[in-house]
Amino acid sequence: MPAAIVMVATAPTLAPGLDGFRLILHVLAATVWVGGQFTVAGLLPTIRTLGDDAPKKVARAFGRLLWPAYGVLLLTGFWNISAVDAKHASSAWNAVLGIEIAVVLIAGVAVFLHQRSTSKVGLAVWGAIGALASVAALCLGVFLAG
Numbered sequence: 001m002p003a004a005i006v007m008v009a010t011a012p013t014l015a016p017g018l019d020g021f022r023l024i025l026h027v028l029a030a031t032v033w034v035g036g037q038f039t040v041a042g043l044l045p046t047i048r049t050l051g052d053d054a055p056k057k058v059a060r061a062f063g064r065l066l067w068p069a070y071g072v073l074l075l076t077g078f079w080n081i082s083a084v085d086a087k088h089a090s091s092a093w094n095a096v097l098g099i100e101i102a103v104v105l106i107a108g109v110a111v112f113l114h115q116r117s118t119s120k121v122g123l124a125v126w127g128a129i130g131a132l133a134s135v136a137a138l139c140l141g142v143f144l145a146g
């Protein structure tokens with residue numbers, strides 16, 4: 001007879017005030033960094049109809065929101081680590097954290113190169129890498145939160 005798998009659900013609890021504030025800042029910045037990239041990409045066909053220089057102007061304006069959000073993600077990301085009992089974290093948690101930091105750096109570099117790129121191929125490749133790495137960081141963050 002196959003062994004039974006017992007799933008034990010734990011009672012939901014509210015996050016304490018400061019933890020809630022830290023995570024709200026982290027998640028808000030993630031919505032701007034990740035969601036903003038997809039929103040601007042989705043609006044691009046319409047933006048193009050507004051004039052030849054419209055995509056550049058929008059990209060510059062978006063950069064003014066994007067990079068402060070990335071800064072907040074880095075600051076609150078390290079705040080997240082200092083707030084958990086990292087000494088007793090499992091090796092799997094530490095491995096996921098290492099990958100998280102790597103994909104965050106890849107996302108930052110790729111989005112930076114995307115903004116600097118002047119060729120169509122460069123724009124497409126760095127834009128895609130930046131978006132994929134950003135989504136990967138978001139998914140890994142959810143697993144880190146447990």
Ligand code: HEM
Binds near residue numbers: 078
């Ligand atoms: C592109 C950048 C990033 C994105 C999109 C992102 C996204 C997220 C998300 C969505 C969560 C889950 C929050 C929750 O479910 O409550 C999270 C948690 C977490 N993130 Fe990030 N993150 C980013 C950067 C970073 C960085 C740079 C670090 C570390 C230096 C970091 C460390 C963590 C940790 C430790 C948690 C778990 C927090 C906890 O359990 O209290 N993140 N992240």
